[in-house]
Structures are given as C-alpha cells and as structure tokens.
Amino acid sequence: MSFNEKKRIMIFTSKIKGARSGVNEGITLRAEEIEKRRDVNEELAEDLEDGDIIQKERITDVTGYKSSSLIEEQGVKMQNIQNISESNTINMNCSTGGYAEMFETLNGASIDCGYFVTLDGRRIRKVMTRDKFILGVTTITPGVTGNGQDIRWKNKYLTDEWGRIKYEDVLIPSVKDQYGNELCSERTERRPMINPKWDKDKQYIPRALRNEWVYVSLLGQVPVRDDGSCKVNGYCVPNSNAVATTSSRGYRVIERLSSNQVVILLRATIVSNNNRN
16 A cells, blocks of 8 residues: 555544544533633523523422422423323422412511411511401422522513513524534524623522522412411411411311411412401
C-alpha cells in the first residue's frame, strides 16, 4: 500500500472518529451552547437554562414526605403519586390532607396546622366567632396542591389579562461540533416572552419555603384541632380559637385522632350564627 493510500485511510478514519466524538459531545453541547450564546441572546439562554423542568428522581418535599413528582410550569404540582391506573386515575399516597391551595397570610406570619381560616381579600387569617365564611383548614400534608409556584416567580413570563402566556418566534442558530460538523440546523422556535421586570440574578424561593404562605385544605378528609367536645358521626364548627367544637350542623366528624385532634370531611360552606348551636 502506497504512502498516499495510507494517508487517505488515516484521514477517513479520523473523520469517522471525529463524527462519533461529535455525537457524544452533542449530549452536553446544549448546556455549553447556552453559555456561549449568553452574550448574544440573554433571554433565550435563560429560558433554555431552566427549560427541562421535569424531575425524574425521587425527592423529599417540604413536608418531609417522599414524592416522585412530575412538575411543569404550566401545570399543577402532584405530590406523593402512588400510581396511575389504565383509566388515567391518579391514586395519591396520602391518607389525609385532601385538595389544598396555597394562600398568603394577612399579617405575614405563618399559621400552624389544623386551624380553620377565612379570607380577608386574597389573604387568610384564623377564623373568629363573627365570621360567616370558612375557607378551609391549614395543613402540611395535602394530597394535591395548587397555587404553589414551586418552580419560578409567577410573573416571569408576560401574559394576557386571563393569565395566558404570550409567545414569540425566536431564531435558534445552527449548532456545530469542534470539527465543523452540523449537529442541529438553524430553526425557529416558539418561546414564552420574558417579563422585563424579571430579575434573573435574584434567587427565587418557592412559596412552600416562605412563612407567609400556607397550605389550606379546601376539600377532603382533613385533620383539625378541636376542644375535645367533638364526637365521631357528629358535626362541628370553628370556635373563637379557630378550632373545632361540637355543633348540631356543620362539618362531619369522621374520626378522633387524639384528645385535641379529629378528622373532618371538609367542603366549602357558609357558617351562620345558627350553625353554632
């Protein structure tokens, strides 16, 4: 074999190795490209940086319970998922807590578990005797939660008056490896529009980790504090201390857990003065 033939084989082999290397490098190339393009398109880089937001590994949430969560920015956080049946029914691995949403407290201080709360505008406080509307019961073990904003600041993206995210078309440059081989061609992608008020350098703290935000159970089987008077199969309403007391009507008591704790069947309700007898 002549020297030139050997040289051509060496060059061809080198190209094959380079292509294979490029494929392997392509796995991490997206992250590298984000850094390279930061000075070209800051908003695009930031959007890509927190792009793949599905967590596959098992994590421990703020309640201390293990969960295998699938979390999406446009969706609802579902904790403690046990399994999803063929009929698309989600079975929650949580014995109590029901459906809860996060609310901000009126005075900015945390409210402990098991108290009845009401609304003052969009914020919550403990129920008082004069209150006719009961929002729900504070909890730390909700089965399903809403309004949590676990991933990002709620105003990161521009929206219309109904909360629908606005989108724009962004030109994505082609991606090449170190040998000049094109891994991804130039393309246009539709991406959410970043709010100019969003500060990328400011660390976001999820609501569940802030004292002023509390889980409030709105529906389901929920543990609540009581004054010791509640009876199983009886009914209860909140007293002046925002804990359950026995009543001829109100919330159904389904189990006693301890001397000062019962489980009630929670539903939205209006409590009038006549309910407190």
